[in-house]
Amino acid sequence: MPDRTRAGKLAALAALYFAQGIPFGFQATALPVFLRASGVSLSAVGFSGALALPWVAKALWAPLVDRFGWERLGRRRSWILPLGALLSLTCAAAAFVPPSHHLGPLLALVFLMNLLAATQDIAVDGLAIDLLGRGELGPANAAQVVGYKVGMLAAGGLLVWASAWIGWRGQFGAMAALILLSTLASLALREPPSSEVEARDRRSVREVLATVLVALRAPGALWVVAFLGTYKLGEAMVDMMFKPFLVDAGFPPHRIGLWVGTYGLVASIAGSLAGGLLAQRLPLLAAVGLSSALRSAAMAGEWYLAAAGPPTEGAIIAVTVAEHLFGGAVTTTVFAFMMSRVRRSVGATHYTLLASVEVLGKSPAVWLSGALAERLGYAGLFALGTALSVVFLGMLVPLRERQTGGALSGEPR
Structure with missing residues (x-):
């Protein structure tokens, strides 16, 4: 049952x-x-x-x-x-x-x-x-x-x-x-x-905001915000320029749509399911770390396609499927981790705020990706994006050391 x-x-x-x-x-x-x-x-x-x-x-x-x-x-x-x-x-x-x-x-x-x-x-x-x-x-x-x-x-x-x-x-x-x-x-x-504590935390909009501020001041909470705002910077800039790279490599739009829009989306859904299983079987931060590392390795494949010369159809499909597969897994594991850090009594506000940080954090990388590609070339941009993804994995270390922030409870731990 x-x-x-x-x-x-x-x-x-x-x-x-x-x-x-x-x-x-x-x-x-x-x-x-x-x-x-x-x-x-x-x-x-x-x-x-x-x-x-x-x-x-x-x-x-x-x-x-x-x-x-x-x-x-x-x-x-x-x-x-x-x-x-x-x-x-x-x-x-x-x-x-x-x-x-x-x-x-x-x-x-x-x-x-x-x-x-x-x-x-x-x-x-x-x-x-x-x-x-x-x-x-x-x-x-x-x-x-x-x-x-x-x-x-x-x-x-x-x-x-x-x-x-x-x-x-x-x-x-x-x-x-x-x-x-x-x-x-x-x-x-x-x-x-609702418990009495939860009801007290949301007696007014001011109380809701005050409770969220308390949660954000908890030890380690700002590291969570910093990680969510940066972990997709590299991925966002690479993803934005990967399709233009394929166009400039001479592939027609309908084939790019098939490879990225169809094969990639199916792989992304499969990766999301795999990420859910990973988050269930491993500690959440370990699941985030493993899926992020695999995602960075797949991004290195995109750099290789740009640096090694004219890419082949088979290589493009393999790299696209791998990047979307592990990217989907990262999204699920990070969202599960993010939800575990939320204070339940004001869960809608707290989670929405963290989700907004995640969206806004990667936006500058998207906006600047074209200018960076013009200056660095596709290979240089993809190398930079991969390097950023690896570097920001280091933020998992202080998160591991400070397991705080109201993990689905009425009070922050």
């Missing part, structure tokens, strides 16, 4: 994260294609990336999700259900505003989708922290990452492909139905009652 209960819990969480991956998958992957096909300028297509801003800024309103909630329905569920319903309705509305005729309203609706999904994500993260024990962090974060990626794949790939037959309205109708059905999975989860 415990195994069935755990499996049901993980399946429900995966479904909720799947729902949140749908709008981001459409905005990040499908929207640029539809915009360009409708004659939108390249500068406008690039600017459409700003529609994902709610995912970066969600820490600003996360304290509201921790503070408010209807206990009778479930403090987290009282956010998840209405947000899911609104997200589904927004997708349904977008079915009637194709970019060729209603570009402004469509972009506004996509922004609203991201806002609703990002806010729901805060509540789902808080629910996961409320429900999970330490031994469940690995499998649960594998369910989180895989569910989200499959949602992105569905909206950014499969439904775009199917739109040739079901049309624009059919595509968004399917998105709306999938989101609504996935959101209902929260009804299968039983939220634990």
Whole structure:
């Protein structure tokens, strides 16, 4: 029975994260294609990336999700259900505003989708922290990452492909139905009652913020923040320039899409599952260290492709699969470690803040990657990215020495 209960819990969480991956998958992957096909300028297509801003800024309103909630329905569920319903309705509305005729309203609706999904994500993260024990962090974060990626794949790939037959309205109708059905999975989860300590920590938004500040001042907590803000710097700059490198090496876009967008995504999902198993079998920091070291070795393969001369198709596929496999494992193990460092009473705010640090930390590397590639060449950039990934592994040493920060408990340890 415990195994069935755990499996049901993980399946429900995966479904909720799947729902949140749908709008981001459409905005990040499908929207640029539809915009360009409708004659939108390249500068406008690039600017459409700003529609994902709610995912970066969600820490600003996360304290509201921790503070408010209807206990009778479930403090987290009282956010998840209405947000899911609104997200589904927004997708349904977008079915009637194709970019060729209603570009402004469509972009506004996509922004609203991201806002609703990002806010729901805060509540789902808080629910996961409320429900999970330490031994469940690995499998649960594998369910989180895989569910989200499959949602992105569905909206950014499969439904775009199917739109040739079901049309624009059919595509968004399917998105709306999938989101609504996935959101209902929260009804299968039983939220634990709040303790007196947890209730005290969130009596007001000010109390929520004060509790998070206390957690961030705990010994070793700033090392956690520093690690999360830097561990993907090297990977981010290499990933951003790897596809342009393949283009400049003479490979056509459709083959690059197959290798990176299909083989790579499948390998990334497999790596996320493997990372969950690793986080369950090993101490979390050991799992992070092992997966990070393997990821750095795979990145060295990308440097070798650029430095050794014209790359072959087989070598590109092997390196791509390895980098995505170990990159997926790193994401799961780091997210599990991050969740273990969260103070449960304000879990939605604390976890969202750490997740925002993770996103913002790698952004400068993405922004500067093109300029660095022009100055250093692809081989030099890939060497720099690999070196940074190895160097920042050193931050695991002080984390190992200072096991602190409120590991899924009411009080910081």
